[in-house]
Amino acid sequence: MRFTLEHSCTGSKARAATLETDHGTIETPIFMPVGTQGTVKAVEQRELYEIGAQIILANTYHLALRPGTDLLTEAGGLHRFMNWEKPILTDSGGYQVFSLSELRKIEHDGVTFQSHIDGSYHRFTPERVLDIQRTIGSDIMMILDECPPAACGYDYARRSGELTLEWAAQARIWLEKTAPLYGHRQFAFGIVQGNVFEDLRERSARGLMDLGFDGYAIGGLAVGEPAEVMYRMTDFTTDILPQDRPRYLMGVGTPLNIVESIARGIDMFDCVMPTRNGRNAMVFTPDGPLTIKKERYLHEFIPIDDACGCYACQHFTRAYVSNLFRTREILGLQLASLHNLAFYLRLTRDARNAIFQDTFPSWKDAFVRRYLGKGTHESSTIE
Amino acid sequence: MRFTLEHSCTGSKARAATLETDHGTIETPIFMPVGTQGTVKAVEQRELYEIGAQIILANTYHLALRPGTDLLTEAGGLHRFMNWEKPILTDSGGYQVFSLSELRKIEHDGVTFQSHIDGSYHRFTPERVLDIQRTIGSDIMMILDECPPAACGYDYARRSGELTLEWAAQARIWLEKTAPLYGHRQFAFGIVQGNVFEDLRERSARGLMDLGFDGYAIGGLAVGEPAEVMYRMTDFTTDILPQDRPRYLMGVGTPLNIVESIARGIDMFDCVMPTRNGRNAMVFTPDGPLTIKKERYLHEFIPIDDACGCYACQHFTRAYVSNLFRTREILGLQLASLHNLAFYLRLTRDARNAIFQDTFPSWKDAFVRRYLGKGTHESSTIE
Numbered sequence: 214m215r216f217t218l219e220h221s222c223t224g225s226k227a228r229a230a231t232l233e234t235d236h237g238t239i240e241t242p243i244f245m246p247v248g249t250q251g252t253v254k255a256v257e258q259r260e261l262y263e264i265g266a267q268i269i270l271a272n273t274y275h276l277a278l279r280p281g282t283d284l285l286t287e288a289g290g291l292h293r294f295m296n297w298e299k300p301i302l303t304d305s306g307g308y309q310v311f312s313l314s315e316l317r318k319i320e321h322d323g324v325t326f327q328s329h330i331d332g333s334y335h336r337f338t339p340e341r342v343l344d345i346q347r348t349i350g351s352d353i354m355m356i357l358d359e360c361p362p363a364a365c366g367y368d369y370a371r372r373s374g375e376l377t378l379e380w381a382a383q384a385r386i387w388l389e390k391t392a393p394l395y396g397h398r399q400f401a402f403g404i405v406q407g408n409v410f411e412d413l414r415e416r417s418a419r420g421l422m423d424l425g426f427d428g429y430a431i432g433g434l435a436v437g438e439p440a441e442v443m444y445r446m447t448d449f450t451t452d453i454l455p456q457d458r459p460r461y462l463m464g465v466g467t468p469l470n471i472v473e474s475i476a477r478g479i480d481m482f483d484c485v486m487p488t489r490n491g492r493n494a495m496v497f498t499p500d501g502p503l504t505i506k507k508e509r510y511l512h513e514f515i516p517i518d519d520a521c522g523c524y525a526c527q528h529f530t531r532a533y534v535s536n537l538f539r540t541r542e543i544l545g546l547q548l549a550s551l552h553n554l555a556f557y558l559r560l561t562r563d564a565r566n567a568i569f570q571d572t573f574p575s576w577k578d579a580f581v582r583r584y585l586g587k588g589t590h591e592s593s594t595i596e
Numbered sequence: 597m598r599f600t601l602e603h604s605c606t607g608s609k610a611r612a613a614t615l616e617t618d619h620g621t622i623e624t625p626i627f628m629p630v631g632t633q634g635t636v637k638a639v640e641q642r643e644l645y646e647i648g649a650q651i652i653l654a655n656t657y658h659l660a661l662r663p664g665t666d667l668l669t670e671a672g673g674l675h676r677f678m679n680w681e682k683p684i685l686t687d688s689g690g691y692q693v694f695s696l697s698e699l700r701k702i703e704h705d706g707v708t709f710q711s712h713i714d715g716s717y718h719r720f721t722p723e724r725v726l727d728i729q730r731t732i733g734s735d736i737m738m739i740l741d742e743c744p745p746a747a748c749g750y751d752y753a754r755r756s757g758e759l760t761l762e763w764a765a766q767a768r769i770w771l772e773k774t775a776p777l778y779g780h781r782q783f784a785f786g787i788v789q790g791n792v793f794e795d796l797r798e799r800s801a802r803g804l805m806d807l808g809f810d811g812y813a814i815g816g817l818a819v820g821e822p823a824e825v826m827y828r829m830t831d832f833t834t835d836i837l838p839q840d841r842p843r844y845l846m847g848v849g850t851p852l853n854i855v856e857s858i859a860r861g862i863d864m865f866d867c868v869m870p871t872r873n874g875r876n877a878m879v880f881t882p883d884g885p886l887t888i889k890k891e892r893y894l895h896e897f898i899p900i901d902d903a904c905g906c907y908a909c910q911h912f913t914r915a916y917v918s919n920l921f922r923t924r925e926i927l928g929l930q931l932a933s934l935h936n937l938a939f940y941l942r943l944t945r946d947a948r949n950a951i952f953q954d955t956f957p958s959w960k961d962a963f964v965r966r967y968l969g970k971g972t973h974e975s976s977t978i979e
Contacts, residue, residue, distance in 0.1 A: 250925060254925065257930065294913075528679050529678075536663045540663075
């Protein structure tokens, strides 16, 4: 994978880079909209292009259950199935196995679990999740990891980290034995675990680096720990990870989490927050998030965010969007999701520009100050 | 209202016309997408322009309850509130009072009812529904009518028809006493009632014509009677209505209902079917409707309708849309609604072209034959 570090911001660990895939070049820092089941909820593919999405996420666990690998093969992979021409990253499904599935049994060489949809039994091994991702045809595949809860304790975290590292070694071997199915390259990222313990994070990171992956994700954060702990772990881990590989902080986060993590050397982000919170009537603005459904917004005949170029902000008022939510209209979900993704994508684009101008620290401070100044304050980490 | 009869098809009552409003000219026959609460469900305004929508419907009853007339005044009318630049027709709310509201009491000069949302009491009079429509600023306003159920019997239908005619007379007077609020003209249509009885339909039509309206709607059909009865009533009524005024068949209907009614001299249609059925995974094709959610469509890597130019058909397969519905994704509702509206708009556009070419009868026969030939057959009237 060609990763080009274009600029490191003076006085900060923030960095701007490009990541080349056969479906296009990704400019980092970047936010990746989440399209779990092969669709970013309530947003059309053409709208994702329109707001500058460069890469989207899909989920191995969900796609393996529905539509399943046979159908994905029949379709010629996910890009063709969902008609998405840009890069796709697939999560390994590890997180979903440990958060969604009904029953699971972790063994040395994999995990057996019951589908959250119909209770059917499935088995994920490091090899199997790569096979599924070969079938999906994602540009970036994630290896299988175990993702323990925030307060699992040191001993559990240590054993879990060991297991994840063993799985990573198995995955590394399997990557060499298998090949892409659709004529485009597929890269693989390792996932650093280790919970809130620096020694475990270091051990995990160094173990993965010894195996050698195209990029490194930091997993097991934003799972309930305080934001400060997340920042400390991120900062600690990016000091260990190689400069010449992309770094992806999984499942993060709020706009504040994102700018703080860019400051700590992260390149890539994904989070359901812009779409999920959008569907729950929370819209993001530079002055903080608003619960647009509230009656007061019925009387505001201004855009959600007047600096935003998205279709929602260019054409509709807070009053109209508020009424859409109050009358439970689907267009409300569409406009709020679209705007929130546009907001996140603008955020990472602005961060990138500030990095090039060596003004990232002051840009970040100004963003944070304004964001916290007004509006319904977000909690400091995602719920 | 400038209504120009452009062409009457040889050997048929089908006709092509234009209807001029201050928000643009409408080419008939035309289907009007239903945007009850100031949004066509799951479809963006720009998408309505894209598929050739020329006029949309909104509903007086719903808009009066939410967001209410105060807010509509504050917004400067519905066009501005929802940012829709083309014409809007508003139903009077009569149908909703008689189908949705909890409790209603019909009196000589109006109807008192309880909101289906919060049980609050409201009163609609012929004057009040026009006042509300002035506040909405619709290009075409409908007068208040009582809409009895299909099997109400002759006596009820007669008394109801008399009441509706009295209300129309009150409305006619009120129209002269009030004026548009936003600088564009507002036209008013009378509504022919009379249930399934020819003498009552004739009495209603002639009574309204004596009062003189900009156009005439046929109401109280598609409420449960057999399609043949609906066609007979339509045919009978259009023979009475003046040639030089638009005719609107309210709440109709299936694609077959629409072509059969165009053949009987109708110019305008509205129906929730394309959007409501779309949200329930029914998509229209020239070979009849499909329940796209069915497993068989998961394996069809062709568009819903290969002759359709809509975004859904130009970019996605039946397989993908089927999977969206099977995984309960909002994008499924969006694509099915968009396609179905595009299908209906193409239908009335094709009908109009056939009228100009004097081939409407054979075009209609070919359409009906193909539509009934394959696919999941629709019932002959709407449910």
